[in-house]
Amino acid sequence: MEIFTPRLLEEAAHAFADRLATGKLVGAFVAGSGISLAAPGWEKGPETPYAEVFPFPVFELPGHTPTVTVWRRGDAELLVFNGRFHLYQGYSAAQVAAIPRLAGLLGSPVYVATNASGSMDRAALPGSLVVVRDHLNFQGTSPLMGEWIRWRPPTFPDLTDAYDPNLRAVAVRCAREAGFAVTEGVYVATLGANYETPAEVEAYRRMGGTVVGMSTVQEVIAARHLGMRVLVLSLATNMAAGIAGRPLTHTEVLEAGEAARARLQTLLQGLVAELCSGGA
Ligand code: HPA
Numbered sequence: 001m002e003i004f005t006p007r008l009l010e011e012a013a014h015a016f017a018d019r020l021a022t023g024k025l026v027g028a029f030v031a032g033s034g035i036s037l038a039a040p041g042w043e044k045g046p047e048t049p050y051a052e053v054f055p056f057p058v059f060e061l062p063g064h065t066p067t068v069t070v071w072r073r074g075d076a077e078l079l080v081f082n083g084r085f086h087l088y089q090g091y092s093a094a095q096v097a098a099i100p101r102l103a104g105l106l107g108s109p110v111y112v113a114t115n116a117s118g119s120m121d122r123a124a125l126p127g128s129l130v131v132v133r134d135h136l137n138f139q140g141t142s143p144l145m146g147e148w149i150r151w152r153p154p155t156f157p158d159l160t161d162a163y164d165p166n167l168r169a170v171a172v173r174c175a176r177e178a179g180f181a182v183t184e185g186v187y188v189a190t191l192g193a194n195y196e197t198p199a200e201v202e203a204y205r206r207m208g209g210t211v212v213g214m215s216t217v218q219e220v221i222a223a224r225h226l227g228m229r230v231l232v233l234s235l236a237t238n239m240a241a242g243i244a245g246r247p248l249t250h251t252e253v254l255e256a257g258e259a260a261r262a263r264l265q266t267l268l269q270g271l272v273a274e275l276c277s278g279g280a
Contacts, residue, residue: 004095006151008055012098013105016053020045020068023075026275027110028103028228029268030081032215035114035235035261037080037268042071050083054098059089076276079103084113086215087139088192097143097222104226110167110275111223112231114264117187117211118240118248120201124183124210126239127260129267131171132232133163133184135217136209139191143222157225167231167271170280174270180263185210187234189217198242212240233267235260 029037047067051058058066066083081099085091100111117130124130149155168184175182188204190196192214196204204212211234223230238248274280 004056004092006147009098009101010105012053012055013102016102017106020048020070023072023077025077025079025106025108027112028079028108030084030099030113032084032115035264036082039071039078039272042073042078045070045072056095078272079108084215088214093141093143093145093218094148096218100219100223101226104223104228108228111228112271113216113219114233114235115213115216116237117213117234118238119211119236120205120240120243121185121210124236126236128236129182129260129264130185130211130234130236131168131182132187132234133168134186135220136186136188136207137217139189139217143218144225159224162220162224162230164229164231167229167280170271170274171231171233171267174267178266178270187216187232188212190214195248196241201240201242211236233264235264
């Protein structure tokens with residue numbers, strides 16, 4: 001039995017709007033795995049813990065309280081989520097999708113997600129940024145299951161161009177202008193919480209996958225269902241199992257990300273500027 005219902009989500013969105021978001025949302029940003037977004041020139045609001053926003057129990061690791069923050073400039077607002085819900089933590093697909101749905105109900109026209117992934121493409125070395133152009137969902141679930149399918153139209157949303165071609169082009173251009181390269185690729189989503197076997201990685205690669213990770217696609221499906229334009233930037237923190245030729249460690253995944261974070265930050269800032277000027 002799903003205890004997180006559409007009604008609870010809508011109540012949470014109303015409460016959030018009354019308390020925190022009063023202006024015109026330009027976009028919602030979700031930062032995964034140690035990635036953070038700072039918006040120079042914007043005024044940062046309070047960091048509100050997810051436990052105060054979402055109507056279900058939020059698991060916290062010591063020292064890592066996931067929070068949402070509204071950044072303001074004039075009456076323009078950015079919604080910045082630090083941390084996300086994962087299926088492998090035991091959240092349902094609908095709970096994982098609560099972040100984009102909250103953003104959508106608050107009126108955000110754009111949903112930008114970042115994540116960490118393993119590269120299955122020998123040309124995308126650790127530290128590469130991949131602009132996601134499509135996905136393969138191997139998570140075996142959808143945030144539209146159950147009562148969420150009757151919540152809002154469309155019933156069977158189309159996922160052609162789920163990853164907005166204009167936003168992708170802006171991301172590629174911002175990277176070029178900042179002097180670094182990004183590739184476009186296909187994100188393969190697995191359930192986790194284990195890394196893949198070499199045989200799985202080989203199969204995903206042959207199916208057209210570029211990078212593999214354990215998040216984001218439930219969010220993308222929910223965001224598209226609500227009509228938001230989506231951009232996903234994936235930071236390849238390691239070569240996927242079997243490609244590196246040695247076992248993976250979580251420490252390696254966390255550390256490899258450090259070097260590329262500044263570039264990701266630059267890209268996100270360029271994107272915010274484009275969204276505000278209407279160029280995206
Ligand atoms: N596989 C799955 N998820 C990941 C990886 C990986 O190799 N690296 C970072 N997140």
